Amino acid sequence: MAEGAEALLPTDVPAPAYAALDRLMARGSAFFGCRYALMGGAMSWVSERNLVAALSNAGAFGVIACGAMDPARLEAEIAGTKALTQKPFGVNLITMHPQLLDLVQVCLAANVTHIVFAGGIPPGPALRAAKDGGAKVVCFTPALALGKKLVRSGADALVIEGSEAGGHIGPVSLNVLAQEILPHLRDVPVFVAGGIGRGEAILSYLEMGAAGAQLGTRFVTATESIAHPRFKQAFIRGNARDAVPTLQIDERFPVIPVRALVNEGTKRFMAHQAAMLAKFQSGELTKEAAQLEIEHFWAGALRRAVIDGDVESGSVMAGQSVGMVTREAPAAEIVAELIGQAAAALAARMATAA
Structure with a gap:
């Protein structure tokens, strides 16, 4: 029986288009162990147990934003998330956190499947501890050379995030990063992030070689998000x-x-x-x-x-995709909308080719 976002997918899109999209997402979906290769962006105060669990239950991959949490707080957040979902989810750790190694151990003790290092190059001891503990390691890279170095250091997957993203940003757009990196880095799954708000864009990056996409801004107004109503309204108006x-x-x-x-x-x-x-x-x-x-x-x-x-x-x-945030809706509905848009675009292409 279909569950999560799958039960909400548009029924007017032919099944072969969904099957073709599944094939394009296969590497990313297999890496995360989820239905769709859509990774929730880790947003401090927003990406906590409720939204993370909702995304994973919808078939995407939720990620807890640890931010400045201490180990005890992170342990409680992981436990709270597990109480809301039996699906896999990850934890995003800031590399500059003074208790980084302790936070890694908290994740490993709780059997978190994926640890995402953000905010800089992860220190060798932290990366090795995560790997030795059995977790998959995801790192961010703003350049091809650094991406290759991170892979050599043990990164199991990479995220390339363009300047269109919300929060702390780099100087280069995702459009440019994708062209520079995706054709030349095939050793590990590479996920794209920054300014993504529709399924058609996700499809285009998948066809360029991306394993999947990370989205944050689109999920701020999810019904399950604990963000204040005025915060959500700012996104809807923005x-x-x-x-x-x-x-x-x-x-x-x-x-x-x-x-x-x-x-x-x-x-x-x-x-x-x-x-x-x-x-x-x-x-x-x-x-x-x-x-x-x-x-x-x-x-x-x-x-x-x-x-x-x-x-x-x-x-x-907020990221520049904020203009595509038009309403509050359940996370599963947002995921289904994105997947439906990508599949519809594929279906139109397949019809033209025929």
């Missing part, structure tokens, strides 16, 4: 042009680019940078103190937005 990276006003004070919806907070951040620059130039603050003040501006801002619903001064991290 357009692609509203999701912009934070800017720095002086190269001496670098700002890590974060893509989020423009609000009063982003405007005040620019004024805050200018004020700290003035204090540095007047000698009131040292360079280090001014940098720290700039970095602390957004402390707790994501939680304020996601959990408390402060979408004016909080950080509303």
Whole structure:
């Protein structure tokens, strides 16, 4: 009997198109042990047990965003997720976390099948511990050379994420990364991420050689997401042009680019940078103190937005696909919509070829 998203797929798409899509997704689906090679993007405060379990139950692959959790908190989150799903799911760990090795051990003790290292190159001991413990390791790469190095170091799969994504971003679009990397890196499954909002786009990357896709922004407004109603409404109202990276006003004070919806907070951040620059130039603050003040501006801002619903001064991290978020819907319905769109596009192509 069909379950999850499979039960909600459009019935007007011919079965051969779904079968052809299954073949294109086969490598990614087998890697994650799920029905569809769709990986949930790990979004702090959003990708917790409820959304993660809902995605896995829908046939996709949910991923817990560990973020700044301590080992005890992560252990509880994994247990909570297992109480909601019997399907496989993963855990995303930030490589700069001071307790990274302990977090890896928490995942292994709980028999988490996949560990995703994000935020930088994973330290050798952490990667080896994950592998030795039996977990599959997924890493992010912004370039072909680094991707090959990560594979040599033991990565079982890679994610290439374009600058269209929400949250912390790199400088290169997914369109370019896919062309640079997918034709030349076939040793392990490679998943694409950044700005993906429709099934037709997923299909195009699968045909280029991707094993599957990671989506975050599309799932923020899932019914199961615990994000505050005002946070979800900001996504539903938002357009692609509203999701912009934070800017720095002086190269001496670098700002890590974060893509989020423009609000009063982003405007005040620019004024805050200018004020700290003035204090540095007047000698009131040292360079280090001014940098720290700039970095602390957004402390707790994501939680304020996601959990408390402060979408004016909080950080509303969103990818450029936010314009394709039009309603709140169950995770299974969103997954079915994406798969249906991809299969419909394949069906149209197959009909033309015939």
